[in-house]
Amino acid sequence: MSGKPAASGARRRAASDGRLASLLLFLPPALLLFTVFVVLPIGEAAWYSGFNWNGFGSPTRWIGFDNYRFVFDSRGFGTAFRNNLLIIAVSLVIQLPLALTLALMLADKFRGSVALRMLFFLPYVLAEVATGLIFSFIYDGNYGLLASIYRTFGAEAPHLLASTQTSMLAILVVVVWKYFGFHMMLFIAALQGMDRNLVEAARIDGASRWQVLRYVVIPLLYPTIRLSVFFAVVGSLQLFDLVMPLTRGGPADSSNTMVSFLYIHGVSRMRVGYGSAIGVILFVICVTFAITYKRWFMRDE
Amino acid sequence: MNDTSIAGRRPLDLVLVYKVLFLALVAAFVAVPLLATLLGGFKTLGELRTNPFGLPQTWEWQNYTDILLSKRYWQLLWNSFVIGSFTVVLTLIVASMAAFAFAHIHFFGSSMLLSYLTMGLLFPAATAILPLFIKVRDLGLLDNYFGVILPQVAFSLAMSILLLRRFFKDLPHELLEAALVDGCSYFAFFRHVTLPLSRPILATVGTITFVHSWNSYLMPLVMLNSEQLYPWPLGIMIYQGEFSSEWHLILAFITLTLLPTILLFIFAQKHIVAGLTAGAVKG
Numbered sequence: 336m337s338g339k340p341a342a343s344g345a346r347r348r349a350a351s352d353g354r355l356a357s358l359l360l361f362l363p364p365a366l367l368l369f370t371v372f373v374v375l376p377i378g379e380a381a382w383y384s385g386f387n388w389n390g391f392g393s394p395t396r397w398i399g400f401d402n403y404r405f406v407f408d409s410r411g412f413g414t415a416f417r418n419n420l421l422i423i424a425v426s427l428v429i430q431l432p433l434a435l436t437l438a439l440m441l442a443d444k445f446r447g448s449v450a451l452r453m454l455f456f457l458p459y460v461l462a463e464v465a466t467g468l469i470f471s472f473i474y475d476g477n478y479g480l481l482a483s484i485y486r487t488f489g490a491e492a493p494h495l496l497a498s499t500q501t502s503m504l505a506i507l508v509v510v511v512w513k514y515f516g517f518h519m520m521l522f523i524a525a526l527q528g529m530d531r532n533l534v535e536a537a538r539i540d541g542a543s544r545w546q547v548l549r550y551v552v553i554p555l556l557y558p559t560i561r562l563s564v565f566f567a568v569v570g571s572l573q574l575f576d577l578v579m580p581l582t583r584g585g586p587a588d589s590s591n592t593m594v595s596f597l598y599i600h601g602v603s604r605m606r607v608g609y610g611s612a613i614g615v616i617l618f619v620i621c622v623t624f625a626i627t628y629k630r631w632f633m634r635d636e
Numbered sequence: 637m638n639d640t641s642i643a644g645r646r647p648l649d650l651v652l653v654y655k656v657l658f659l660a661l662v663a664a665f666v667a668v669p670l671l672a673t674l675l676g677g678f679k680t681l682g683e684l685r686t687n688p689f690g691l692p693q694t695w696e697w698q699n700y701t702d703i704l705l706s707k708r709y710w711q712l713l714w715n716s717f718v719i720g721s722f723t724v725v726l727t728l729i730v731a732s733m734a735a736f737a738f739a740h741i742h743f744f745g746s747s748m749l750l751s752y753l754t755m756g757l758l759f760p761a762a763t764a765i766l767p768l769f770i771k772v773r774d775l776g777l778l779d780n781y782f783g784v785i786l787p788q789v790a791f792s793l794a795m796s797i798l799l800l801r802r803f804f805k806d807l808p809h810e811l812l813e814a815a816l817v818d819g820c821s822y823f824a825f826f827r828h829v830t831l832p833l834s835r836p837i838l839a840t841v842g843t844i845t846f847v848h849s850w851n852s853y854l855m856p857l858v859m860l861n862s863e864q865l866y867p868w869p870l871g872i873m874i875y876q877g878e879f880s881s882e883w884h885l886i887l888a889f890i891t892l893t894l895l896p897t898i899l900l901f902i903f904a905q906k907h908i909v910a911g912l913t914a915g916a917v918k919g
Contacts, residue, residue: 353816353821353822354741354743354822357737357741357821357822357823358737358741358743360733360822360823361733361734361736361737361741361822361823361826362733362734362737362749364729364730364733364734365730365731365733365734365753365793365797366734366749366753368730368786368789368790368793369752369753369756369790369793369794371771371790372768372771372786372787372789372790372791373755373756373764373790373791374755375767375771376764376767376768376771377759377763377764377767379764379767379770379771380763380764380766380767383766383767390766390769390770433662436658437659437662440655440658440659441659451659451663453905454663454666454667455662455663455666456909457666457670457898457901458666460847460897460898460901460908461851461894461897461898462850462851462853462868462869462894462897463851463853463869464851464853464869464872464873465869465872465890465893465894465897468872468873468876468886468890469669469670469672469673469890470669472672472673472676472883472886472887473669473672475881475883477685477881478681478684478685478688478881478883479688480668480669480672480688480689483685483686483688483689512665512666512669516666517912520909520912520913521912521913524909524912524913569758569760572760573760573762575762575853575854576851576853576854576869579853579873580873580876594760594762594854597762597765598762598765598854598857601766602765602766602769602858607766607767607770610765610766611764611766611767614762614763614764614765614766614767615763617759617760617762617763618759618763618764621758621759621760621763622758622759625757625758625759626758
């Protein structure tokens with residue numbers, strides 16, 4: 336009886352004694368790294384975006400919001416922004432339904448289902464740069480696979496990546512190739528964690544396959560679908576590594592994404608103010624999307 | 637009776653046929669580019685043009701052996717390996733310490749600090765790449781492995797801390813309380829109890845971080861100048877530039893650089909998928 340409060344008192348003292356010292360040991364490395372390499376640069380991007388600066392010395396030529404005006408006035412950035420929207424659209428309209436269909440087919444184990452899952456997931460694990468190079472071989476007008484298909488039909492081989500009309504289309508195919516497996520795996524994980532009794536109950540009640548899918552399985556998948564949409568949009572906004580080996584944003588800035596536009600027109604020419612302004616715009620888009628989406632669609636999670 | 641059962645089965649079989657056809661189509665869509673790359677590396681340039689799909693008439697092993705015997709190839713893999721390993725080790729140390737504090741030590745402002753650290757999930761590293769370049773330059777880390785490693789660690793902290801914290805929280809808290817009463821320090825408990833118990837999640841976070849680092853392109857592109865320091869995604873772009881349309885060599889080079897990735901994928905597949913789905917639950 337009397338030992339109990341004493342023990343808990345000792346316990347509390349022991350806990351509070353070590354607590355502060357431990358916090359001072361555990362937290363600073365993460366806080367320091369994160370602040371120096373993530374948070375400060377974001378703040379500095381906002382600051383630098385007010386200057387005309389090539390990165391040498393310190394920024395002195397303050398030009399206010401002119402960099403933002405230059406960005407919005409350039410033809411290239413508008414195209415890049417539209418391309419990002421196009422990537423988002425293809426991800427949502429083609430990629431996610433494809434991933435969901437495949438997940439529904441492959442969630443149950445049968446001969447070859449695990450092998451197919453792994454095959455479909457494999458492109459996601461490969462580096463974007465290698466993927467881009469593989470497809471620039473496939474699209475190559477002289478040696479590529481597509482060119483040889485055209486030749487067997489006696490047609491002139493197109494140079495898909497060299498035309499402003501088709502460069503973006505060619506990239507979109509690679510985007511689907513590379514990322515549908517990732518979403519498929521998310522859906523498979525969700526399907527496997529699903530309560531099968533609900534499906535069976537619906538079957539016993541006489542629901543058809545389609546009705547079960549439409550009214551039981553898909554609603555149960557909503558949290559995962561919402562998450563998948565979130566990943567698809569945020570990923571689409573970041574796309575860069577695939578674009579560089581395929582087209583470097585060309586021809587004539589037709590296949591840039593916002594990040595490749597930032598790299599080509601800001602980083603490689605060290606236009607720090609201009610590039611930072613693009614970075615800030617991208618930051619605002621990403622954060623606005625993330626916060627709005629979480630508030631509206633992912634409140635329950 | 638017999639008739640109805642056959643009639644009942646026939647549409648089902650048709651569904652099965654469509655299903656198999658569809659799966660075969662998607663499988664071909666994924667596999668053909670990969671197989672064409674692998675096989676293309678065994679062909680001559682002339683054959684690549686006339687016979688891009690089929691098996692090579694004569695297997696040009698030399699395309700591959702020349703690359704395997706070059707210093708360049710191994711240098712690229714070594715650079716990627718060094719950058720990846722340091723990124724993983726630093727991420728695991730720093731993230732697990734912070735995650736432990738958030739999981740087990742109650743303190744004022746804990747949830748605010750956690751939101752601060754996980755803000756990194758919301759935006760890509762590219763948004764601040766120019767100021768980041770200037771920071772790394774001012775710290776004297778430009779053209780140095782650590783100019784790539786430290787920002788990569790910083791950007792991987794958010795997801796790593798979230799995953800680790802959730803795992804740590806599931807470990808019995810009473811164990812820690814008992815240990816503290818017995819005079820054990822938080823750090824000793826973390827070091828001798830939490831970490832050994834957390835091997836699965838550490839492996840998962842480590843694998844994911846390694847794959848990210850191994851494949852990363854933008855950060856090394858901006859932070860490194862010397863070709864001797866280039867990781868393989870940068871090196872392969874240079875190689876492709878040099879050999880512009882000698883696709884048989886480029887394809888062999890791509891295949892050989894993808895080999896470690898694919899081996900890692902085969903061995904660590906469980907951890908990669910686990911991390912993906914665990915990360916997904918929280919977002």
